[in-house]
Amino acid sequence: xxxVIAIANxxxxxxxxxxxxxxxxxxxxxxxxxxxxxxxxxxNATSGVGFDVRNVKTSIYECVVDDVDPKNTILNTNTPGFxxxxxxxxxxxxxxxxxxxxxxxxxxxxxxxxxxxxxxxIFIDCSPxxxxxxxxxxxxxxxxxxxxxxxxxxxxxxxxxLNTIKIIQSRLNPELQIEGFLLTMFDSRLNLSNQVxxxxxxxxxxxxxxxxxxxxxxxSEAPSYGLPVVSYDVSSKGAQSYLNLARELLQKNKMTKMxxxxxx
Numbered sequence: 001x002x003x004v005i006a007i008a009n010x011x012x013x014x015x016x017x018x019x020x021x022x023x024x025x026x027x028x029x030x031x032x033x034x035x036x037x038x039x040x041x042x043x044n045a046t047s048g049v050g051f052d053v054r055n056v057k058t059s060i061y062e063c064v065v066d067d068v069d070p071k072n073t074i075l076n077t078n079t080p081g082f083x084x085x086x087x088x089x090x091x092x093x094x095x096x097x098x099x100x101x102x103x104x105x106x107x108x109x110x111x112x113x114x115x116x117x118x119x120x121x122i123f124i125d126c127s128p129x130x131x132x133x134x135x136x137x138x139x140x141x142x143x144x145x146x147x148x149x150x151x152x153x154x155x156x157x158x159x160x161x162l163n164t165i166k167i168i169q170s171r172l173n174p175e176l177q178i179e180g181f182l183l184t185m186f187d188s189r190l191n192l193s194n195q196v197x198x199x200x201x202x203x204x205x206x207x208x209x210x211x212x213x214x215x216x217x218x219x220s221e222a223p224s225y226g227l228p229v230v231s232y233d234v235s236s237k238g239a240q241s242y243l244n245l246a247r248e249l250l251q252k253n254k255m256t257k258m259x260x261x262x263x264x
Contacts, residue, residue: 002035002119003253004112005179006141011157012128014149015184015213017044019245020125022219022238023145025049025228026246028082032120032255035074038087039108039137040127046086049077050226059088063111064136065097070115079231083119095132104132105172109140120255130164138165139172143179147213148200150186150193155200179252182245184213211245214238 007020017040024036037060038045043053062068063085075084098104112122124137138144144165148154169176181204187193201208213219219238222229229238250256 002033002116002122003143004116004122004124004141006124006126006134006137006144007147008126008134008138008144008161009146009148009158010128010130010134010161011153015147015182016040016128017048017125018219018223019145019147019182019184019213019242020045020123021048021223022228022230022242023245023249024121024123025077025079025082025230026239026242027121027249028079029230029243030246030250031081032250033081033083033118035083035085035115035119035122037085037112037122037124039091039124039133040087041089041091042127043087043089044223045125046084048223048226049079049082049084049228051075051084051086053086053088056086056088059086059091060108060111061088061090061094064107064133065094070111074115077228078226079228082228091133098132105135105139108133108136112140130160135164135168135172138168138176141173141176143177145179145182147182147184148196149184150190150196152192152196154196155203178207179249180207180209182209182211182213185215186212187215209245209248211241211248213241213245216241 007016020036024034028034046053058068058073063070073085077084126134126137214237216238218233218236219229222232
C-alpha cells in the first residue's frame with residue numbers, strides 16, 4: 001500500500017509545487033512508482049510536468065465532484081514511473097459543490113483508496129490555503145511535508161497550519177504525522193538564510209529535514225520546459241538537492257532500494 005504525503009503550507013511562494021514535482025520525479029528515478037495529485041486550481045504542477053491545462057479532459061475535480069474513477073484521469077509524465085492526476089481551474093468551485101456532501105472532508109480519501117495499492121508514494125500538491133480541499137488532502141494523507149522558505153517571514157502563518165493539523169488529527173485523521181519541515185530557497189551566502197535555518201531547527205529540531213533545497217537557476221528554468229529538474233539537468237544543484245531529499249525520505253521510511261550514491 002502506497003504512502004500518501006501532502007505537501008502543504010497556506011503561505012504562497014514557499015516551493016510547494018517545486019517540491020511536489022521534483023521529489024516525485026526523484027523517487028521515480030530511484031525506481032519507485034509515484035503518483036502526484038495536483039490539488040491546486042492554479043494547476044502549476046500539471047503544467048510543470050509538461051501538460052497544457054487547456055487540453056485536460058478529466059482532472060481531480062471530476063474525481064471529487066462527479067465520482068469519476070481516478071484511474072481514468074491518470075496521465076503518464078516523461079519520467080518513467082511518475083504519473084499525474086491533473087488539476088483544472090474548475091477546482092476553484094469544488095469547495096462550494098462539496099459543502100452538502102456527506103463526509104465532505106473525506107471525499108479525496110475515498111478517491112485515493114481506489115488507486116493507493118498501485119503506487120509506492122502518492123503526493124498531493126495543496127493550494128496555498130486552508131480551505132476544504134486542503135483539509136481533504138490532510139485527511140487523506142499519512143503525513144505532511146511543510147516547505148518553509150529561507151526568507152524573512154518564514155515562520156509567519158506556520159502556527160495556523162500546525163493548529164489545522166492538530167484539529168485534523170483529533171477529529172478526522174488521528175494517523176496524520178508531520179513527515180518533516182523542508183527548508184527551501186536556501187542560500188548559504190546570505191546571513192538571512194542561515195538565521196532562518198537556525199530558527200527553524202531551534203523550533204522543530206529533528207522534525208526538520210537535513211536536506212536543504214538551495215536556490216538554483218536550473219530548478220527555476222525546468223518548469224518552463226515542462227520537466228522536473230532531474231530530467232532537465234541532473235547534475236545541477238537543484239536536482240542533487242531533491243535526489244538527496246528523496247534518499248532521506250526513503251531512509252526515514254526504511255524503504256531504501258539502492259545504494260546511496262550520487263546519480264550523475
